[in-house]
Amino acid sequence: MSVYDRLSLNTATTKRLNLAEALAAASRADLGHVGLWRDRVAEVGLEAASTMVRNSGLTVTSLCRGGFLTAADDAGRHAALVDNRAAIEEAATLGTGELIMVVGGLPDGDRDLVAARQRVADRIGELAPFALDHGVRLVLEPLHPMYAADRAVISTLGQALDLAAPHPAAAVGVVVDTFHVWWDPQLPEQIARAGREGRLASYQVCDFNLPIAADALLSRGYMGDGVVDFGTIGRWVTAAGYTGPVEVEIFNQEIWDTDGDEVIATVKERWARLVEPSLRSPGPDPADRQPATAS
Amino acid sequence: MSVYDRLSLNTATTKRLNLAEALAAASRADLGHVGLWRDRVAEVGLEAASTMVRNSGLTVTSLCRGGFLTAADDAGRHAALVDNRAAIEEAATLGTGELIMVVGGLPDGDRDLVAARQRVADRIGELAPFALDHGVRLVLEPLHPMYAADRAVISTLGQALDLAAPHPAAAVGVVVDTFHVWWDPQLPEQIARAGREGRLASYQVCDFNLPIAADALLSRGYMGDGVVDFGTIGRWVTAAGYTGPVEVEIFNQEIWDTDGDEVIATVKERWARLVEPSLRSPGPDPADRQPATAS
Numbered sequence: 001m002s003v004y005d006r007l008s009l010n011t012a013t014t015k016r017l018n019l020a021e022a023l024a025a026a027s028r029a030d031l032g033h034v035g036l037w038r039d040r041v042a043e044v045g046l047e048a049a050s051t052m053v054r055n056s057g058l059t060v061t062s063l064c065r066g067g068f069l070t071a072a073d074d075a076g077r078h079a080a081l082v083d084n085r086a087a088i089e090e091a092a093t094l095g096t097g098e099l100i101m102v103v104g105g106l107p108d109g110d111r112d113l114v115a116a117r118q119r120v121a122d123r124i125g126e127l128a129p130f131a132l133d134h135g136v137r138l139v140l141e142p143l144h145p146m147y148a149a150d151r152a153v154i155s156t157l158g159q160a161l162d163l164a165a166p167h168p169a170a171a172v173g174v175v176v177d178t179f180h181v182w183w184d185p186q187l188p189e190q191i192a193r194a195g196r197e198g199r200l201a202s203y204q205v206c207d208f209n210l211p212i213a214a215d216a217l218l219s220r221g222y223m224g225d226g227v228v229d230f231g232t233i234g235r236w237v238t239a240a241g242y243t244g245p246v247e248v249e250i251f252n253q254e255i256w257d258t259d260g261d262e263v264i265a266t267v268k269e270r271w272a273r274l275v276e277p278s279l280r281s282p283g284p285d286p287a288d289r290q291p292a293t294a295s
Numbered sequence: 296m297s298v299y300d301r302l303s304l305n306t307a308t309t310k311r312l313n314l315a316e317a318l319a320a321a322s323r324a325d326l327g328h329v330g331l332w333r334d335r336v337a338e339v340g341l342e343a344a345s346t347m348v349r350n351s352g353l354t355v356t357s358l359c360r361g362g363f364l365t366a367a368d369d370a371g372r373h374a375a376l377v378d379n380r381a382a383i384e385e386a387a388t389l390g391t392g393e394l395i396m397v398v399g400g401l402p403d404g405d406r407d408l409v410a411a412r413q414r415v416a417d418r419i420g421e422l423a424p425f426a427l428d429h430g431v432r433l434v435l436e437p438l439h440p441m442y443a444a445d446r447a448v449i450s451t452l453g454q455a456l457d458l459a460a461p462h463p464a465a466a467v468g469v470v471v472d473t474f475h476v477w478w479d480p481q482l483p484e485q486i487a488r489a490g491r492e493g494r495l496a497s498y499q500v501c502d503f504n505l506p507i508a509a510d511a512l513l514s515r516g517y518m519g520d521g522v523v524d525f526g527t528i529g530r531w532v533t534a535a536g537y538t539g540p541v542e543v544e545i546f547n548q549e550i551w552d553t554d555g556d557e558v559i560a561t562v563k564e565r566w567a568r569l570v571e572p573s574l575r576s577p578g579p580d581p582a583d584r585q586p587a588t589a590s
Contacts, residue, residue, distance in 0.1 A: 111524040117480065146441045148478035149522035150505055159480040183443035185412065185454040210445055216507050227444035229406040 003276045004268060008033030008061040010204065010249035011040055013267065014260040019044055021260065023056040029264045035062045035204075035247040036094060038087060050093050060096040061245040062139065062175075062202055063087065068104035069123035070116045070153060076107075077123070084127050092134045098201050099131070100139050100175060105150040116153045121163055124172060132171040139173045139201040140164055144180045144208075146216055157181055157190040164199050173201030176237060177249070179208050179220050182228045188236050195240025203237050205230065205275055206250040213253075220250045223270040234278025246275065298571045299563060303328030303356040305499065305544035306335055308562065309555040314339055316555065318351040324559045330357045330499075330542040331389060333382060345388050355391040356540040357434065357470075357497055358382065363399035364418035365411045365448060371402075372418070379422050387429045393496050394426070395434050395470060400445040411448045416458055419467060427466040434468045434496040435459055439475045439503075441511055452476055452485040459494055468496030471532060472544070474503050474515050477523045483531050490535025498532050500525065500570055501545040508548075515545045518565040529573025541570065 009031055011022040019040045026034050034053075041049040041063075053060055066087040069080050091099045103120045106113065124138060131138050140160040143152035154160050157174060164172040174194050181187055194200040207226030213219040223230055248267050255263055304326055306317040314335045321329050329348075336344040336358075348355055361382040364375050386394045398415045401408065419433060426433050435455040438447035449455050452469060459467040469489050476482055489495040502521030508514040518525055543562050550558055 111522055113524060145478040146507060155478050155480060183440040183450050185450060212441060212507060212511050214509060227406055229408060
């Protein structure tokens, strides 16, 4: 047992590292889990990536990402179904049951958010049985509302759970990413609901930095560098019964420009101080746990 | 009757104009209403401003703004109460019953959003009787979640209505500002609720421009320049029974650098094309626009 047991390195955090380098860096840092992105898998090919991951001894906590389901035309709809079926098969081959879904924004020039959201509901309905057959869950990710037009029309955890509701919990789940949902006044009750409904598939942590970066996608930061209250949100997630790995996923140009081992060391330090204490179930006495080892 | 009857120029849109210039420009453009900011009133003094407004023949649709209620220390709490009581008196003197409230963000270094939101509830409770006595309504403004840490801890219309609920509708209302709420999956039901509860005090329009401006506060745009679906939101507001003036309030450096008369001409053109048609009653039944998955 160490305080890092549940820490999973999402490889987007060490963006400059290719798959082999990221797996090696995670192993060097004594981590047990990684979250993978499809582009890094595609670089080496699915079978080779799968072998590399198995040989690393690391578990894959999620594959990022499926989604982009909002096309309004038949060709776009067909392409999305083909791509998402491929992503489901990739997840299964890589040994993870969780496919993170970033559902896409409005088509160019389109402002009909209500209709786009309905198309997402329809596409999820078409993909859910295929996912279930492959032992993979479509994990709906609510994105911060500042991305509602250009990245993901799912903007709250409650909305994600509403979209998941018609489907089995083994087919459609949700992810809580602190960057995207920290502001939500309904967050405590929706996290509890996600736990109750068996859909809390993943917990991802990083901070929300201010001011918002020039490229708003890169405004994520190391835990502690922004405004997120990790203690409170972590306790809500823990109270909802989540006991799985927790991914650290940071898009940030300065972090991407930093040496990977140094990034992981900083991640571990912030994790041990700001995140891990909130994940301890209220039952056991924290004094029974091993002290944090220096990174 | 003209299509501009309900158009109110919020004077922040013509930021470089002082109060006299803004009133003159609105009158030249045959507008009937203005929304005022306290700094422009303070420049000439409250009594002079009040006289100027009365002489202009324009009605004042709101005063911006009270708020900034989140201080955690006694001195900050006291200062907020003093300032908001002054704002309430200013609104009454200027002849408007609507004081827009931007409630403030987290104190420096503080990440406890739950506690900050509770302080807002407490301060509203302290101010509501004073507002009611003066015939002024505290109009709670939900701001876009990207401002939840540094500008306003009220992030959704539903949350604003929850905060208003303990108080008489004549004391605490809400404003729907398209820039801040366009993304909200609960928007149709919360607008309907605001109407039902008699709290829909103001409707403000401007667009949400992408990419987000370097100063995120200035990402507002002319209607039609961004991603907001004014037709749909306007029909929801109309179906909720709102028949009052509609303020056009745009913070945008390029617009601020443009001649005021030219800005107002563009506002009128966009208004007539994109906003006014959605305000004609009766609109289409909003129920048929709601996503099937809405809870």
